[in-house]
Amino acid sequence: MNFSDLSDRQRRILQFIYEFTNTHHYPPTIREIGDNVGISSTSVVNYNLSKLEDSDLITRDREVSRGLSLNVARLTELGWLPELNGNRVEGRFRIPILGKIAAGQPIPVIPSEPYDPEGWIELTEGMLNLPADRLFALRVQGNSMIDASVLDGDIVILHAQDTANNGEMVAAWIEDDEDTTLKYLRREGNMVHLMPANPNYQPIVRPADKVRINGRVVSVIRVLKPA
Amino acid sequence: MNFSDLSDRQRRILQFIYEFTNTHHYPPTIREIGDNVGISSTSVVNYNLSKLEDSDLITRDREVSRGLSLNVARLTELGWLPELNGNRVEGRFRIPILGKIAAGQPIPVIPSEPYDPEGWIELTEGMLNLPADRLFALRVQGNSMIDASVLDGDIVILHAQDTANNGEMVAAWIEDDEDTTLKYLRREGNMVHLMPANPNYQPIVRPADKVRINGRVVSVIRVLKPA
DNA sequence: CTTGACACCGCACAAATGTTCGTGTATGAT
DNA sequence: ATCATACACGAACATTTGTGCGGTGTCAAG
The missing domain is CATH 2.10.109.10 (Umud Fragment, subunit A)
Structure with missing residues (x-):
């Protein structure tokens, strides 16, 4: 598993979750992700989130609003977090x-x-x-x-x-x-x-x-x- | 403003938000707070959250699910966070x-x-x-x-x-x-x-x-x- | 005694939000 | 050509979740 395996959308989603969480101190909703990444359908966001979850890059809690979080350890391990923005973690x-x-x-x-x-x-x-x-x-x-x-x-x-x-x-x-x-x-x-x-x-x-x-x-x- | 001004419930709420957020990486809902602090009515939780917001101890985003976060800077300033959890945070x-x-x-x-x-x-x-x-x-x-x-x-x-x-x-x-x-x-x-x-x-x-x-x-x- | 502030309770409602389903479009393998 | 797979779209649906309102009890001030 490598970042190059991810689609452009998935990378943007990760980026957005990261930025949103840093700004608001709570994770975004599926719709908020869609609006900001340029996905009109909630199901597509959901689809891609599931993919990211499969890759163990995020954690999801089902049927919970905003029930997702970045897997910081995994992301760091793959050397990606620093690219995101100011290298900020919690x-x-x-x-x-x-x-x-x-x-x-x-x-x-x-x-x-x-x-x-x-x-x-x-x-x-x-x-x-x-x-x-x-x-x-x-x-x-x-x-x-x-x-x-x-x-x-x-x-x-x-x-x-x-x-x-x-x-x-x-x-x-x-x-x-x-x-x-x-x-x-x-x-x-x-x-x-x-x-x-x-x-x-x-x-x-x-x-x-x-x-x-x-x-x-x-x-x-x-x-x-x-x- | 001092912690002694807060009711016992409000202190428990702060404590719970803190623990919940550390565990789940997203904030709790009003109902989750109520269940865990021992408040049956969502409106009472809401009432106390508003009080905490007035004291600038938490931040709330209206009409947003889980739209709350601890004001860590303020809490730290009042010297309270150390009581929560052995001085170690993430x-x-x-x-x-x-x-x-x-x-x-x-x-x-x-x-x-x-x-x-x-x-x-x-x-x-x-x-x-x-x-x-x-x-x-x-x-x-x-x-x-x-x-x-x-x-x-x-x-x-x-x-x-x-x-x-x-x-x-x-x-x-x-x-x-x-x-x-x-x-x-x-x-x-x-x-x-x-x-x-x-x-x-x-x-x-x-x-x-x-x-x-x-x-x-x-x-x-x-x-x-x-x- | 009355009044008002304060804290609390339940409940109904509306909005926010995750889930599901039917469908469409490429691309590559068979 | 056919099939499988990955990715995408939109809409309907069901739950989750915040908000608002009527009501209760207490307590101190007027």
């Missing part, structure tokens, strides 16, 4: 770790390996109150970010944006240095001051047009393994 | 933030306010592969841990234990200094070396019997608010 969501951030390296925009098993970090909605669809993560390599109190191996969660307010921590590409770094942003006139989190280090001051913001740092996560 | 668990860690302060063992609205952090099982029952969290106050690359406001997740291996980061009480600190542990003979994460700072060296380990640091989490 109060959790997964953020792709797009690459590494290290001295002298730009941030890659496109993930080289979109479904790298190690390429995700899963957070709860409550931790960051932000929509997941513009979040991405980077793994810090080396100790070049230690002035931002970010260590080798840390994971930095960023919100993709190309501007930021004073006082926010950003990932910025510094043209002259050919370097991406994490710093607090401060604009003064036409200059940009990039301030380290740790006051024992020196700020970087550059003309605004020599600094490109990649995203705002919304979280730093360090997981320590037992020795 | 791959997530909550860790109590027992107190603050700052220069000169010991770590409090017992939370003063068990359901402090700000007193929890919710993680996913995947993030730390550890049982939740011996984990606790501390909020860092001040910049006294900056040598461990831990900043003011960071949350430190600890595994409660009174010994640790070389190379592990621990929270330790240093008797002479009357201070709790975060450092990497290294034993050499009868001496304990507490090494900062940032090599620009100095290690602390003490006799082993003057250092008490509170727990092993398993994670550091920093959440940055937009400016």
